[in-house]
Amino acid sequence: MDERFTSALSLLADYTSQHVLLSAAALALGVTISLPLAVLSSRRPRLRFAVLAVASLVQTIPGLALLALFYPLLLGLSALTARLFGFNVPALGFLPSVLALTVYSMLPILRNSVTGLLGVDAAYLEAADGVGMTGRQKLVRVELPLAAPVIMAGIRTAAVWTIGMATLSTTVGQTSLGNFIFSGLQTENWIYVLIGCAAVVALALIVDWTLGLIEVAAAERGTARVIIGLAVLVLGAAAAALPLIGLQARGYVIGAKNFSEQFILAELMAERLEATGYTVERKQGLGSAVIFRALAGNDIDAYVDYSGTLWTNVLGRNDTPSRDAMLDELTTALRERYGVGVLGALGFENAYALAMRPARAAAAKLSNIADLAPLTPRLKLGSDLEFLGRPEWAALKQAYGLRFGEEKSYNPTFMYRAIADGSVDVISAFSSDGRIAADNLLVLADVKHAIPAYDAVILISPRRRNDETLRGALTPLIGAIPVERMRQANYMLDRDADKATAQEAARFLAASAGLSGR
Amino acid sequence: MTAAPLIELANVAKSFDGGRSYALRDISLRIEAGGLIALVGTSGSGKTTAMKMINRLLEPDRGHVRFEGAAVESLDAPTLRRGIGYVFQGIGLFPHMTIGENIGITPQLLGWPKPDIEARVMELLDLVELPRSYAARFPDALSGGQRQRAGVARAIAARPRVMLMDEPFGALDPITRDTLGSAYRSLHDRLGITTVMVTHDVQEAVLLADRIVVMSAGRIVADDTPGALLAGHANPEVSALMAMPRRQAERIGMLLESSDRPTLRHSPHG
Numbered sequence: 001m002d003e004r005f006t007s008a009l010s011l012l013a014d015y016t017s018q019h020v021l022l023s024a025a026a027l028a029l030g031v032t033i034s035l036p037l038a039v040l041s042s043r044r045p046r047l048r049f050a051v052l053a054v055a056s057l058v059q060t061i062p063g064l065a066l067l068a069l070f071y072p073l074l075l076g077l078s079a080l081t082a083r084l085f086g087f088n089v090p091a092l093g094f095l096p097s098v099l100a101l102t103v104y105s106m107l108p109i110l111r112n113s114v115t116g117l118l119g120v121d122a123a124y125l126e127a128a129d130g131v132g133m134t135g136r137q138k139l140v141r142v143e144l145p146l147a148a149p150v151i152m153a154g155i156r157t158a159a160v161w162t163i164g165m166a167t168l169s170t171t172v173g174q175t176s177l178g179n180f181i182f183s184g185l186q187t188e189n190w191i192y193v194l195i196g197c198a199a200v201v202a203l204a205l206i207v208d209w210t211l212g213l214i215e216v217a218a219a220e221r222g223t224a225r226v227i228i229g230l231a232v233l234v235l236g237a238a239a240a241a242l243p244l245i246g247l248q249a250r251g252y253v254i255g256a257k258n259f260s261e262q263f264i265l266a267e268l269m270a271e272r273l274e275a276t277g278y279t280v281e282r283k284q285g286l287g288s289a290v291i292f293r294a295l296a297g298n299d300i301d302a303y304v305d306y307s308g309t310l311w312t313n314v315l316g317r318n319d320t321p322s323r324d325a326m327l328d329e330l331t332t333a334l335r336e337r338y339g340v341g342v343l344g345a346l347g348f349e350n351a352y353a354l355a356m357r358p359a360r361a362a363a364a365k366l367s368n369i370a371d372l373a374p375l376t377p378r379l380k381l382g383s384d385l386e387f388l389g390r391p392e393w394a395a396l397k398q399a400y401g402l403r404f405g406e407e408k409s410y411n412p413t414f415m416y417r418a419i420a421d422g423s424v425d426v427i428s429a430f431s432s433d434g435r436i437a438a439d440n441l442l443v444l445a446d447v448k449h450a451i452p453a454y455d456a457v458i459l460i461s462p463r464r465r466n467d468e469t470l471r472g473a474l475t476p477l478i479g480a481i482p483v484e485r486m487r488q489a490n491y492m493l494d495r496d497a498d499k500a501t502a503q504e505a506a507r508f509l510a511a512s513a514g515l516s517g518r
Numbered sequence: 519m520t521a522a523p524l525i526e527l528a529n530v531a532k533s534f535d536g537g538r539s540y541a542l543r544d545i546s547l548r549i550e551a552g553g554l555i556a557l558v559g560t561s562g563s564g565k566t567t568a569m570k571m572i573n574r575l576l577e578p579d580r581g582h583v584r585f586e587g588a589a590v591e592s593l594d595a596p597t598l599r600r601g602i603g604y605v606f607q608g609i610g611l612f613p614h615m616t617i618g619e620n621i622g623i624t625p626q627l628l629g630w631p632k633p634d635i636e637a638r639v640m641e642l643l644d645l646v647e648l649p650r651s652y653a654a655r656f657p658d659a660l661s662g663g664q665r666q667r668a669g670v671a672r673a674i675a676a677r678p679r680v681m682l683m684d685e686p687f688g689a690l691d692p693i694t695r696d697t698l699g700s701a702y703r704s705l706h707d708r709l710g711i712t713t714v715m716v717t718h719d720v721q722e723a724v725l726l727a728d729r730i731v732v733m734s735a736g737r738i739v740a741d742d743t744p745g746a747l748l749a750g751h752a753n754p755e756v757s758a759l760m761a762m763p764r765r766q767a768e769r770i771g772m773l774l775e776s777s778d779r780p781t782l783r784h785s786p787h788g
Contacts, residue, residue: 126608127604
């Protein structure tokens, strides 16, 4: 069987169980908050207007953005609780995901519940008063049962939305079936994407179907069927929680941004730690703005970042010292300001670079960015999703006076496609990217040294900075990965045919550095 | 007048628009135990408003309502209502409950033991002449008349001393309406309860009630026995209203006399 397929299957149970738990928690919370709120709203027109307006507004925020918004919110809360009560609220992973999903699930439940409650025929309300029901009895015995079909429809909609939306929680470090989709998209591993989607669809259908069954059974007074349906849901959630009990044995958390090289390096670090007998949790696909703060906040213990990125984004510098000087200053500054440890450089650079197809470059007789500058108004630039907003791009533009006729952003995979098929003329490449060699692209030299060096460095969280096990397991990686090896490893994931998994690429790196064997 | 009346409204006023117009203008009414009293009048005369004051479905703006001598506002509304049967035109049988559960709802709210409730439901189905098997049916499986019988059964389930009925038979066809009306009257006599019935149908009031209270524009304009009111009244509006059944009967009588003449409807053919 295909290696990607077997590796996907080995991850399926874990991803599914985390996905189920996350969705179940969010939905349960959503129902718990929305139902009482809907009851109150159905009695107070002003509150109803406000609640439904806010819920509708929240719904228009893109899901990804909503998740990202909860992260800084929780960071602030975490800082507050740390100051007041001496403990940190985790700002990454389960909590922001569950909160965002809960907020998202509320609109359909609220709207349907309010509609259902307001739609109850006045004759039944008068009868309820007439037979001597109290307000609460009227609600529980008459209004809610009569509104139940409409309320239930809202809950089913919310369930399907939540299960679908939960895939996005991967971006804030919560493992879900979205891990298949995000890592699959990055590495063009369509088997992963397909398995992720299929699992989400199956899950949503099963839950929707079970809820439908409960609804019909309740209406027909099939008590046994209601109990069976509820049991399916409860046992499903319980089964999902089962594997997590083992995970509670606290191990290390390794983070990764959302591209192949990061997946491979995270896997490499994780396997070395696991070889020492510790459990390791992998938080992959984190946004590059989120990941450093996550490390500084001890939400993750280690990850690989790049010196130039830290230099400009974290330290806010725009000068470009030499590689070694930058590393030295970075090490001191990160420790002093954030308590973050720089373990060392892996030995390769992943710099931002501009690349072209050689034929195109030869035709224009250019070999570096300075030659390129006068031609840019007639050229199209393709970049990854971050590049155009980064200080490096601003520095390049300013240093060389670049003014491209058109600038487009792509997911990295599609960016390489775009240059291959001529949709764009120049791309923002990464120097360690396997596809540069594979696609035979020409990297244009930064002759003015406008952008800093990008040495890959291992960063360690403040809490683990002096952890001997962690340092011991990761130190052998320092200086052990030359750029050619990294390109090769990256290409194992990025190539179109015969794709390898991050695990396989990580083992290749380990073996080539003489570090294999557990 | 030995003791306080069972129900008393004293100078009751009610406005639904903050005082610009009044649905009830200082009405006073004493209802003694045992009778069937009909509140009649045109739409908007205030008859339903007056009745709903008794079980606190509405609260007066001014004046006092007393039930068994106690001011109703001093009583817990649900407790008060559990002691008063209530039947209205919409019936409001709960569609998600069986007929048995509907009939047994007030005893259940009062905390009767389950076997007592079940026995009472059977007894009531017999009383309103519905088959016992209907206890397991849902309201939508019953005809309009059967539903109204069930509605009456639900109202008297907890053995109330007083029944309030708001156009109880208004939505039924004439035959069912007549049958149910007289069936209720005999039930009323047998159970010895006091009934306040709101109706716009003077004929129904004359045939069923011991006492008729005529209301107009939020005031009581006449209050007497059917016989006395039929004989005539100083108020021309009341006289005209009370003359309605007789005038209709005379018109029917005229039709009957001329019935040997062929009519459009019964034209012989062949």
